[in-house]
Amino acid sequence: MPELPEVEIIRGQLERELLGARIAACEVALTRLVTHPTPLGYRRGLKGRAIVSVGRRGKYLLFALDGKRELVVHLGMTGSLILSSRGGARPRHTHIVFHLEDGRDLLYVDPRTFGETALLRRGDRRPMRGLDRMGPEPLEDGFTCECLASALRGTCRVKSALLDQSRVAGIGNIYSDEALHRAGVSPLRRLDTLSPTEIERIHSAVREVLREAISGGGSSVSDYVNLRGERGAFQDDHRVYRREGEPCPACGTSIRREVISGRSSYFCPKCQK
Numbered sequence: 001m002p003e004l005p006e007v008e009i010i011r012g013q014l015e016r017e018l019l020g021a022r023i024a025a026c027e028v029a030l031t032r033l034v035t036h037p038t039p040l041g042y043r044r045g046l047k048g049r050a051i052v053s054v055g056r057r058g059k060y061l062l063f064a065l066d067g068k069r070e071l072v073v074h075l076g077m078t079g080s081l082i083l084s085s086r087g088g089a090r091p092r093h094t095h096i097v098f099h100l101e102d103g104r105d106l107l108y109v110d111p112r113t114f115g116e117t118a119l120l121r122r123g124d125r126r127p128m129r130g131l132d133r134m135g136p137e138p139l140e141d142g143f144t145c146e147c148l149a150s151a152l153r154g155t156c157r158v159k160s161a162l163l164d165q166s167r168v169a170g171i172g173n174i175y176s177d178e179a180l181h182r183a184g185v186s187p188l189r190r191l192d193t194l195s196p197t198e199i200e201r202i203h204s205a206v207r208e209v210l211r212e213a214i215s216g217g218g219s220s221v222s223d224y225v226n227l228r229g230e231r232g233a234f235q236d237d238h239r240v241y242r243r244e245g246e247p248c249p250a251c252g253t254s255i256r257r258e259v260i261s262g263r264s265s266y267f268c269p270k271c272q273k
Contacts, residue, residue: 002075002224004138004170005213006232007059010081013227014061015054017083022050022101023065030095033110036118036127045069045119046098058134058169070122072131073108076115078223082107111223135167138206145196148203152191158202159187160261171206174219174241177266179205181240181250186272187265188258212237240266 002010026046031039049065056062061081063071073081082091086103096108096117108117118128125132135151136143151167152158161167162176171179180187182205185198194202218224218232221242225231235241239249244257248268256269 001077001172001174001222002079002218003059003172003175004056005175005210005234006218006224006226007056007061007075007170008214009218009226009232010075011054011056011061014063014081017227018051018054018063018100018106020050021104023047023098024101025099027097027099028095029097030113033095033108033113033115033117035116036120042117042119046071057131058137058165059172060128060131060134064122068122070120070125072118072120072125072128074116074130076110076112078112079108079110079115080223080225081227082109082225082229083227130165133166134169135165137169138171139210143203143207145200145203148206149196149199152194152199152202154191156191157187157260158185158189158191158194159263159265161191162206163261163263168206170210173263173265174221174238175206175209175213177241178209178239181205181248181267181272182209184271184273186269187260187267240268242266 023046026043028034028039028043034042049067049069052064052066054063061073065071084105084107086105090107091109093111094107094109098106120127136147152161159176162171183201185202213234216234219235220231221235240255243255244266246255248255248271250271253268253270255266258265
């Protein structure tokens with residue numbers, strides 16, 4: 001958390017609010033969150049830069065800045081960005097503050113501090129290996145069934161593959177479980193046992209659940225809030241995620257939990273063979 005839908009929601013809000021805004025200064029209270037360049041170089045490099053556009057790649061937020069620079073922010077498990085007026089009370093765990101010339105502050109808040117941020121030369125993402133080696137975007141037109149079939153080669157479990165950002169970008173624990181339930185495929189299945197029809201169902205389910213989650217404001221099962229500090233509502237529509245012991249909405253069988261690749265995975269043992 002947050003995954004592709006939550007990051008996409010924040011991206012859209014940031015673009016509407018910050019397009020053309022200029023960064024006057026930056027405070028970094030927790031220097032280990034800055035992975036490139038040095039914290040001093042990061043602060044100096046951001047000073048005076050204007051935000052040209054706000055993009056997304058997987059779970060990464062990408063701020064295109066003037067001067068051919070790119071500010072990258074990954075929110076990790078519990079990170080959030082909050083836009084506030086200058087001088088207002090800062091939430092606990094505010095580790096980075098971007099002071100804007102118009103008097104507003106963009107706060108990076110992260111209780112568990114698994115996120116990261118970097119200032120790169122635009123077009124060169126090699127300093128951030130996870131971003132540089134990102135797989136295809138599941139909501140883009142080019143993400144076809146054939147593209148997914150290529151990404152799902154191997155012998156590992158399908159849940160593990162969907163969590164691998166080098167195979168498919170932006171899918172995490174929540175939406176892999178939800179997509180596999182809709183597709184009728186067990187997260188325990190090995191990739192080499194999947195039929196072309198099952199891969200087609202997974203492809204359709206992934207795109208469907210991600211779009212619905214964006215429309216529903218994202219999933220707030222932990223710390224996720226949008227740029228205005230509001231929680232999402234899509235967690236109310238989860239079919240299996242964190243619903244262990246509850247009846248499957250399709251067949252009534254109790255939802256089961258298994259640990260796969262160190263992550264709790266939720267599925268229906270009857271619907272998902």
